[in-house]
Amino acid sequence: MKTSIPFLAIASVLIFSCESSKPQLTDEEYKALTDEQRRSPEYAVDGIEIMDDRLELTLFASEPMLTNPTNMDIDDRGRIWITEAYNYRTNLNPKNPTKAEGDRILILEDTDGDGKADQSTVFYQGTDINAALGIAVLGNKIFVSVSPNVFVFTDENGDDVPDSKEILFTGVGGVQHDHGMHAFTFAADGKLYFNYGNEGKGLHKGDGSPLLDPLGQPINSETAPYQEGMVFRCDPDGSNVELLGWNFRNNYELAVDSYGRMWQSDNDDDGNRSTRINFVMDYGNYGFKDEMTKSDWRTRRINMEDSVWQQHWHLNDPGVVPNLVQNYAGSPTGILVYEGKLLPAQYQNQVIHADAGPNVIRMYPVETSGAGFTGKAELILDGNTRDNWFRPSDVTVAPDGSIFISDWYDPGVGGHAVGDLDKGRVYRLAPKKSKYKVSAPDYSSVKSLIELLQNPNRAIHFKAFMALREKGAEAKEALEELYASEDPRMKARAFWLLTKLPHGDEYIKKAAADSDENIRVAAVRASRINGMKDSAFLLEMAADPSAQVRREVAVAIRYEDQPAVWQKLAESYQSGDRWYLEALGIAAEYRWDSYLSAYLEKTGSGWVESAEAKDLVWRSRAANTTELLEQLILAENSPADHRYYRALDFQNADLKNQTLKNLLAKGQNEDQVIILRQAIYDSKKPDAQLLNLAKAEAGVIADDRDFLDIVRKYGLKDQKDRLLAIAYQESDTRLAGTAANIFTSLYGYSEVEKAMKDPDQAKAIAAIRKFGVVDNRDMALLLAKIWSDPKANNEIRTAAMEEAKGYNSEPTLWEFAEKDQIPAELLPIAQKILMSSWNSNLRQLATEKYGESMGTNYDLPKMLAATGDEEKGKTLAATYCTPCHKIGTEGIDFGPGLSEIGDKLSKEALLNAIVNPSEGMGFGYETxxxxxxxxxxxxxxxxxxxxxxxxxxxxxxxxxxxxxxxxxxxxxxLDESLMPKFPLSEQELVDLVGYLGTLRK
Missing domain, CATH: 2.30.30.100 (SH3 type barrels.)
Incomplete structure (x- = not known):
């Protein structure tokens, strides 16, 4: 049943907003506000910095009208549709308050024309849409994305009550998960575009049957090369589904411009400063995981990049499409292409994007560069300097061309936790003194429909498109007139509809001769959508002077046998244009053997001197690619970047190994370490040649990481001195720990025990500290020998007890504790280890034995008001955080990075993350x-x-x-985080959070 909240019920909240033109508070005035005032709707706009003084931000709606908005759309009447997530992550956090009746889809409306919502209608409420991540209002259909399903609600009579609900797609992973199915968007080509993050796993029809790719393979993460987050498109009725891109992490939403180009953001592996903006080239692999092994980006590999963001997306690997813009730290959310006219010219035709992590709205001006683009990030709104609870979850264009922003409004950014269940906002961004007025669209005539087709609001665009398509030939003349427009984007919108008319292919061929390369790009895309299958047309377009157009021709032939087209495209490739190279690779995916051999035959024997030919061989996956790479490695005499060695990892494993051994036989002495690292070696069936080489080379390997890799891989037992030297060094604790583990695995514990009992106390303690990091029962028992020895020095015993921690060691410590066999003077250390154990069972047992741990009844308001000692906090972080998190160059890369955590989480969220770690597990870091x-x-x-x-x-x-x-x-x-609840006092928590809050970029 439709439920409306009348204006009187919310007047007290919004009455202040009639003064929309009041000046924003100065910094001093804002700092003088109490926390309660800052969090109130009255001062919401004051908490957000507007970077352009020509623009004005107004509050359209706030709590209690809505809470926790995850996604938003705007219908053709200018009403704001919101998906709420009050029941957010209840499957992981059963302690969270819930609404038994489920989450809501709201329609927010301004009925009195003052630019503020005064009516809220509940379109639908139910547990089946808990924590929905996407909504699209397209005609009388409302698409709601909530893994494992995509629902389509139909409102036949426009009374804001759904008359039916059907499942369009199902089987998507990530139930109540931020990395599941995201929102749908309508594009000018008449298609729906959508995506899911790397929890999606696969896509099925509404009846549960699998969707298949053009080769008849199921679309899921188990079908090579598909994996992780994916991008799709389909017809408005859900038919003709196409998989367009894969290997993203959490590609939150798609935006498609009038030329049919896709733009998208992607989230990094939390805390690693690698969030990005992509131009999505069809059928591209976007590099989150290793294409062949599906390994994490941290896995050491040949030719590994220096910077984390390049490592993160495998950007040096053949077969990975480049990134457009690096945003570094962030939690990217909604995105759009602004094709309106209301905002100043600098915003027009730009990608505009919400990033909830750093509390900002940005745009990304781009320029073409060969077959790809270059771009930059420019701030539009910034909440980080004032109100870091501003968490923009979506951006959408209204019918008048203004931009609306939904605000999750929370101390954190979701993930697995919610810090505030009562608040949520919607803002409007527009030029100053621009009132929000929306007239009822007129869909009755061709003339009015042509006007509506140009509207920046996608709901109006959709209805106008469908109506004009229905009119068919009646609309032809008006569409041709719009096609002659000087506005190239509106020309493109007319073009897409003209291609739907009888003899639409004629318009495609006409557009293919247009002076604007973007129209020609659209022509090639349309030829594929229309199924032209015209080899002559493709061959002609393969000679286009624009690399942008040729890129589109390349991806258009991925599933087609078009050797002449591919050869024409390859002839115009210029080394250095990575976008173009990847497009050629996409085109040749299933025909490398024939395409590459023909290309090299035409190039001639001098191909090894051609930069372009060498690039193509590096990218290729032909049966003879390993032989060609061998020639390049020998010809270039160990090139510094070793990219050809890395390319071997993408070939047949047996051929790769044979090539590596061939290179050894041909005297590639400078590359022996690389070959040893890269070769496949089975210790149960050792290859004598490789083993002997490893023994011969290990002692002279310069890089400690290479040395450790080879000693461990080949089980070398003649490198004891260097292993010990690395284990005892202080400059890199990670390498020291690796060396200690390798040492004990190769030589056992007798020599380590001797070192721990050295008569020289300093040496004994150093051995305990360095080898105590080995986390297993054998080491735990060895340490127990020392801390339980009443004759041993107290400092030595204390050091041994302090090193008795570790997931695999603590059960052994508990065995002693359970039997009351821990000396009284060391018991406080043991208690602290056990009561903050990563093992929840041990924590519970220790609590039952020793009483409640500290930190069960924290006074959070008191701690929020207190100021911490940052230096003490830094010391606490070294004790409790860096054993599992990176802070700058310090710490272990196990949990999410904390180097910029102060930019991502507010003080409240930081406290909650430490006190209640299971409520906020980062995705990819679940137990x-x-x-x-x-x-x-x-x-x-x-x-x-x-x-x-x-x-x-x-x-x-x-x-x-x-x-x-x-x-x-x-x-x-498991529902419980690996991070324990540390036994910290309130003041220690305040100090720790005080320090963590300073960790910003």
Missing amino acids: QLVKFKDGKEIRCIVNSKTENDLIVKLLGSGEQTIYKLADIESVTQ
């Missing part, structure tokens, strides 16, 4: 229980899964561990 067939169990973070292996990170380790899937019985996600 996984792995049970092995032999009865063993581990709790860990799963980085990736391949056909044969499970790749995990064990507690407190930045290194990855590989287990064979054949040995694993099950992998289950």
Whole structure:
């Protein structure tokens, strides 16, 4: 039943907003406000800095009218549709308050014309839409994205009550998960575009049957090369689904411009300063995971990039489409292409984007560069300097050309937690003194429909498009007139409709000769959508002077056998245009053998001197590519970037290994370490040539990381001195820990025990500190020998007890504690270790034995009001945070990076993340229980899964561990974070949060 909240019920909240022209508070005035005032709707606009003084931000709606808006759309009447998430992540956080009746879809309306919402209508409420992440209002259909389903509600009579609800798509992973299905958008080509993040896993029809790609393969993350987040398009009725891109992390929403170009943001692996904006080239791999092994970006590889963001997206790997803009730290959300006229010219035709992490709205002016683009980020709104609870979740264009912004409004950015369930806002951004007025659209005549087709609001655009398409030939003349427009984007909008008329291919051929390269790009895209299958047309367009057009021709032939077209395209490739190179690779995916051999034959024997030919060989996946790469490696005499060695990883494994051994035989002495690292080696069936080389080379390897990799891989036992030197060094604790683990695995514990009992106390303590990091039962028992020895020095015993921590070591410590065998003087240290254990069972047992741990009844308001000692907080961070998190160059890369956590989380959110760690687990860092067939169990973070292996990170380790899937019985996600509730006092928490809050870019 339709439910409306009348104006009187919310007048007290919005009465202040009639003074929309009041000046924004100065910094001093804003600082003088209390926290309660700052969080109130009255001062909402004052908390957000507007970067352009020609623009004005007004509050359209706020709590209690709505709470927790996750996504937004605006219908053709100018009404704001909101998906709420009060019941956010209740599947992980059962303690969260919930509405038993489920979450709501709201329609917010300004009925009295003052520019403020005064009526809220509940369109639908139910538990089946809890924490929906997307809404699109297209005619009488409302598309709601809420994994595992995409619902389509139909309101036949326009009374704001759904007459039916059907499932359009299902089987999408990520129930109540931010990385599941996201919003749909209508594009000028008449298609719907949508995406899901890397929890999506796969897509099925409403009846549950799988959707297939053009090769008949199911569209899911188990079908190579598809993996992680994906991009799709379909017809408005859900038919003709196409998979257009993959290997994103959390591609939150898509924006498509009038030429049919796709733009998208993507979230990094939390805390690693690698969020990005992409131009989405069809059928591209976007590099979040290793294409072949599905390994995490941290996995060391040949030719690995220097910067984290390049490593993160595998940008040096053949087969990865480049990024457009790096945003570094962030939590990107809604995105649009602004094709309106109301905002000043600098905003027109730009990608505009909400980033909830740094509390900003940005735009990204781009310029063409070869087959791709260059871009930059420019701020529009900034809440970080004043109100860092401003969490923009979406941006949408209204019928009048103004921009509306939904605000999750929370101390955190979601993920798995919500800090505030009562607030939520919607703002309007427009030129000053621009009142919000929306006239009823007139869909009755061709003339009015042509006007509406040009509207920047997608709901109006959709209805006008469908109506004009229905009119067919009647609209032809008016569309041709619009096609002659001087506005190229409106020309493109007319073009797409003209292609839907009888003989639409004629308009495609006409557009293919247009002077504007973007119209020609649209022509090639339309030829594919229309299924022209015209080889002559494609061959002609392959000779286009614009690399942008040729890019589109390349992706258009991915599933077509078009050797002449591909050769023509390859002939115009210029080395350095990575977009173009990847487009050629996309086109040749299933025909590398024939395409590459023909290209090299035409190029001639001098191809090894051609930069373009070398690039194509590097990118290729032909049966003879390994032989060609071998020639390049020999010809270039160990090039500094080693990219050809890395390219071998994308070829047949047996051929790759043979090529590496060939290179050894041909005297590639400078590359022997690379070859040893890259070669496949089975310790159960050792290759004598490789093993002997490893033994010969290990002692002279310059890089400690290479040295450790090779000593571990080949099990070398003649490098004890250097292993010890690395273990004892102070400059890199991660390398020291790796060396200690390798040392004990190769030589056992007798020599370590001797060092820990050295008569020289300083040496003994150093050995305890350096080898105590080895986290297993053997080390725990060795440390117990020392701390339980009453004859040993107290400082040595204390050091041994302090190192008795670790997920695999603490059960052994508990065995002693349970039997009251821990000396009284060391008991406080043992209690602290056990009561802050990563193992929840141990924590509970220790609490039952020793009483409630500290921190069960914190006075949060008191702590929020207190000021911390940052230096003390820094010391606490070194104790509690860096064992599992990176802060700058310090710490272990196990949990999310904290180097800029002060930009992402408010003080409230930081406190909650520490006090209640299970409520805010970052995606990709959830606790996984792995049970092995032999009865063993581990709790860990799963980085990736391949056909044969499970790749995990064990507690407190930045290194990855590989287990064979054949040995694993099950992998289950647990609701409890691996991060324990640390036994900290209130003041210690205040100090720690005070320091963490300073960690900003």
